[in-house]
Amino acid sequence: MAFLAPSESLHQAMQQHDLTGNEHGYFVYDLDLLASHLNKLQQQDVVKLWYAVKANPLSKVVETMAQSGIQFDVASRGELAQVLAQNVPSSKVLNTGPAKSKAQIGEFLSVGVNTFVVESINQLRWLQEAAVEQGKSPRALLRVQLRWPEGEKNPLGGNSLTPFGLGTDEWSEITAADFPAVELCGLHIFQWGNMLSNAKMFELWSQMVAPLVSLANAVGFELKVLDLGGGLGVDYLGQGQGIDWQTAVGDLAKIKESAGVEELWLELGRYAVAECGYYVTDIIDCKTNFGEQQLVLAAGINHLLRPAITDQPFPAALLRSATNKKVQSEISESTSDTQHFHIHGPLCTSMDCLGVLPLPADVEVGDKLMFSFAGAYGFTESMPLFLCHEVAAEYVFTEQEGMVCVRAAQPASWYLR
Numbered sequence: 001m002a003f004l005a006p007s008e009s010l011h012q013a014m015q016q017h018d019l020t021g022n023e024h025g026y027f028v029y030d031l032d033l034l035a036s037h038l039n040k041l042q043q044q045d046v047v048k049l050w051y052a053v054k055a056n057p058l059s060k061v062v063e064t065m066a067q068s069g070i071q072f073d074v075a076s077r078g079e080l081a082q083v084l085a086q087n088v089p090s091s092k093v094l095n096t097g098p099a100k101s102k103a104q105i106g107e108f109l110s111v112g113v114n115t116f117v118v119e120s121i122n123q124l125r126w127l128q129e130a131a132v133e134q135g136k137s138p139r140a141l142l143r144v145q146l147r148w149p150e151g152e153k154n155p156l157g158g159n160s161l162t163p164f165g166l167g168t169d170e171w172s173e174i175t176a177a178d179f180p181a182v183e184l185c186g187l188h189i190f191q192w193g194n195m196l197s198n199a200k201m202f203e204l205w206s207q208m209v210a211p212l213v214s215l216a217n218a219v220g221f222e223l224k225v226l227d228l229g230g231g232l233g234v235d236y237l238g239q240g241q242g243i244d245w246q247t248a249v250g251d252l253a254k255i256k257e258s259a260g261v262e263e264l265w266l267e268l269g270r271y272a273v274a275e276c277g278y279y280v281t282d283i284i285d286c287k288t289n290f291g292e293q294q295l296v297l298a299a300g301i302n303h304l305l306r307p308a309i310t311d312q313p314f315p316a317a318l319l320r321s322a323t324n325k326k327v328q329s330e331i332s333e334s335t336s337d338t339q340h341f342h343i344h345g346p347l348c349t350s351m352d353c354l355g356v357l358p359l360p361a362d363v364e365v366g367d368k369l370m371f372s373f374a375g376a377y378g379f380t381e382s383m384p385l386f387l388c389h390e391v392a393a394e395y396v397f398t399e400q401e402g403m404v405c406v407r408a409a410q411p412a413s414w415y416l417r
Contacts, residue, residue, distance in 0.1 A: 002235060002237075002238030002240075002315055003238075003315040003316065003317045003372050004275055004315065004372040004373060005317070005372070006030065006278055006372075007030065007032075007033070009399055010028070010030055010278075010397050010403075011319075013397060013402055013403045014028065014278070014280065014319055014370070014403070015319065015320075017395075017403055018280075018319060018368055021393075023390065023392070023393045023409040024281060024282060024298040024299050024389065024390045024392075024409070025279065025280065025281035025282075025297075025298060025299035025303045025390070025392045025393075025409075026279070026280055026281075026392055026393040026394065026395060026409065027277060027278065027279050027303075027374060027378055027379055027392060027393070027394045027395065028277070028278050028280070028394075028395040028396070028397055028403060029056075029058065029060070029061060029273075029276050029277045029278075029375055029394075029395070029396050029397065030276045030277075030278075030397050030398075031060060031061075031064050031276070031396050031397065031398050032397075032398050032399055033275065033276045034061070034064050034273060034276035034375070035064055035067070035068065037272070037275065037276065038064070038065065038068035038070060038272065039068060040245065041068075041070075041245065041268070041272065042068055042069055042070070044249045046249050046252050046253045046256060046264065047249070047252050047256075047264045047265065047266050048071070048263055048264065048265045048266075049070045049071070049265075049266055049267075049268060049272075050070065050071050050072060050073040050094050050265060050266070050267040050268070051065045051070045051071070051072055051073060051267070051268060051269075051272055051273075052073045052230055052267045052268060052269035052272075053072055053073060053074050053075070053079045053082070053083060054075060054079070054269060054380075055269030055270055055272065055273050055274075055375075055376040055377060056273050056277070056375055056376055056377075056378065056380065057078075057079060057082050057083075057380060058394060058396075058406060059082070059085070059086055059406065060396045060406060061273060061375075061396075062082065062083055062086045062088070063086050065272070066086060066087075066088050066092075070268075070272070071092040071093070071094065072088060072092060072093050072094065073093075073094045073096050073267040074093055074094070074095060074096070074097075075095070075096045075097030076097060077104060077107070080093065080095075080108065080111075080113070084111070089112070090111050090112030090113050090114075091112060091113075091114060093108075093113045093115070094115045094116075094117065094267070095108050095113050095115070095116045095117065096117045096143075096188075096267070097117075097119075098119050098163040098164055098165075099163075100116075100118075100119070100123050100126075101126075102122075102126040102129070102130075105123065105126045105127050105130050106126075106130040106133070106134070109127070109130045109131065109134055109136055109138060110134060113138075114136070114138050114139060115138065115139045115140075115141075116138055116139070116140050116141070117140070117141045117142075117143050117188045117227070118140050118141070118142060118143065119143045119163070119164060119165045119166070120165075120166065121166070121170075121173075121174060124140065124142070124174070124179060124182065125179075127140060127179075127182055128179045128180075128181050128182050131181035131182055132181050136181075137181060137182075137183060138181075138182055138183070139182075139183045139185045139186075140179075140182050140183065140184055140185065141184075141185065141186040141187055141188040141225060141227055142165070142166075142171055142184065142186075142187050142188065142215075142219070143164060143165030143166070143187075143188040143189070143190075144165050144166065144167070144168060144171065144187050144188065144189045144212060144215065145162065145164060145165050145166060145167050145189075145191065146167070146168070146189065146191070146207075146208060146211060147167070162191075164190070164191075165188070165189075168211055168214075168215045168218075171215055171218075171219060172215065172218045172219065174219060175219060175220050176219050176220040176221040177220060184219065184221040185221070185222075185224045185225050186223060186224055186225025186226060186227060186261070186263075186265075187212050187215065187216060187223060187225075187226060187227070188227040188229065189208055189212065189227070189228065189229065190227075190228065190229020190230060190231060190267070191229075192204060192231050193230070193231050193233070194231065194233035194234065194270065194310075194312075195231045195232060195233045195243065196233040196235055196239075196241040196242055196243065197241065197243075198243055198244055198247045198248055198251065201231070201232070201243065201248065201251065202251040202254075202255075205228060205251065205252075205255045206254075206255065206258070208228075209255065209258045209259045212226065212259070213259060213260070223259065223260070223261055224261060224262045224263065225261060225262065225263045225264075225265060226255070226256070226259050226261045226263075226264055226265070227264075227265040227266075227267070228252075228255070228264065228265065228266055229266070229267055230266060230267045230268050230269050230270075230271065232248065232266075232268060232270075232271035233270070233271070234270050234271065234274045234275070234373055234376070236312040236313065236314060236315065236373060237312060237313075238315060243271065252264055252266075269376055269377075270373075270376035270377060272376075273375040273376045274373045274374075274375045274376035274377075275372075275373060275375060276375040277372075277373070277374040277375025277376065277378060278370055278371065278372055278374055279303065279304055279314070279370070279371040279374040279378060279392075280319055280368050280369070280370045280371075281297050281298050281299045281303065281368070281369055282297065282298040282366070282367075282368060282369075283295050283296070283297060283298075283363065283364070283365055283366065283367045283368070283369055284296050284297060284298050284346070284365065285365060286363065286364060286365055292342055293339060293340065293341045293342065294341065294342045294343075294344060295341045295342070295343050295344065295359075295363065295369070296344050296345075296346065297343065297344065297345050297346065297354070297369060298346060299345055299346065299389060299390070299392065300343075300344060300345010300346060300347060300352040300353070300354055301345055301347060301351065301352045301353075301354070301382060301383060302345065302346075302347060302352075302382055302383055302384050302385075302386055302387065302389050303345075303378075303379060303382050303384065303392045304354060304371065304374065304378060304379075304382055305377075305381050305382040305383055306377045306378075306381055307353070307354045307355050308351050308352065308353060308354070311355075312355075313343070313354055313355020313356070313357055314354070314355075314371040314372065314373050314374055315357070315371065315372050315373065316343070316354075316357050316359065316369050316370060316371045316372070317359070317369075317370055317372075318359060318360060318363060318367050318368065318369060318370070319367075319368040319369070319370040320367060320368070337360075337361050338358045338359065338360055338361065339358065339359070339361045340356050340357065340358050340359075341356065341357055341358075341359050341363070342356050343355055343356070343357055343369070346387070346389060347386055347387050347389075348387060354371075379392050379394060385412075385415065388412035388416070389412070390409050390410065390411055390412070391409060391410040391411075391412075391414060391415070392409060393405060393407060393408050393409040394406045394407045
């Protein structure tokens, strides 16, 4: 596993917190690291970047994104409210998501959201009606599904039937002139997630150009914007793979020229924020079962669900504090050899498994386990209400302010009524 170690100062802050904190699990996000990473992503003029808020909607993360100049992809009323609450102008919001009702479209338009990804003919009609009623002229991108001869299955569907958009045949049944209040300006396509190969990404992007240009011509509008979604991956499994950003920018420049569009867009989630986050929880029990080593944690998929639904565990290491008799100067360094442990959470379901991970053989009850790449699809993708365990705390870290609590850990009584 390619564990991504925190900075020395963040590591020290987490160790100090371990002496005083009593949570059963918490997240911490390094905002300095996030800002530095976003600055690198923005050092180009090829592609306009949007942040997919679903990856991590925490207020401080949204603020850091806004400061970088990245705009926001929101897919629900709640995400919109969270973004606007951080003083982000509604003009910097792109509304995505398959379940936009007529009422929601009207609400988004009324507060100043002016750019929509429409995923059905109904949504396009509703946007036209809302635009007429409110005297506005929103922009819209049609979301498209394509089929490839050699597709693959993943959470976004690949070649499978999904609720995301329509096929080219279905969209070809409409005419842009029938929706005069809406500026049809582009097409949106995004079917493969967590891609780890620049060559594969470029191959998929290249295959999209011809059918999308043809679709815009068939519907009768100028293709000004091509939105390729996201899908740039994180190497959770430590296989030495990953997307090189500069190579991706070069590939995107070729796609932009080939498509002849004015603007190319990407909506980044995990690639933007994953590396800045860590999740820490206690080891409650250790045992040998059927010849395998098992660790049981204070929290599992109730705080960190993604490993159970993707078979991609977050890399982990030990966080040993000065209270531990085996305290080491380096993360997870030990006098013992490394061996593999099956990692389980506390929920009464076999689904509560965070993977099989290499850790020092001398791991013991009371140690803290720290997961990296937890900045994306962490707490808000989890299932915190099952079995009434504690809701995870969330912290942010900067060199200037240290670890600051954004939301304290909460007992089940916080939400039970």
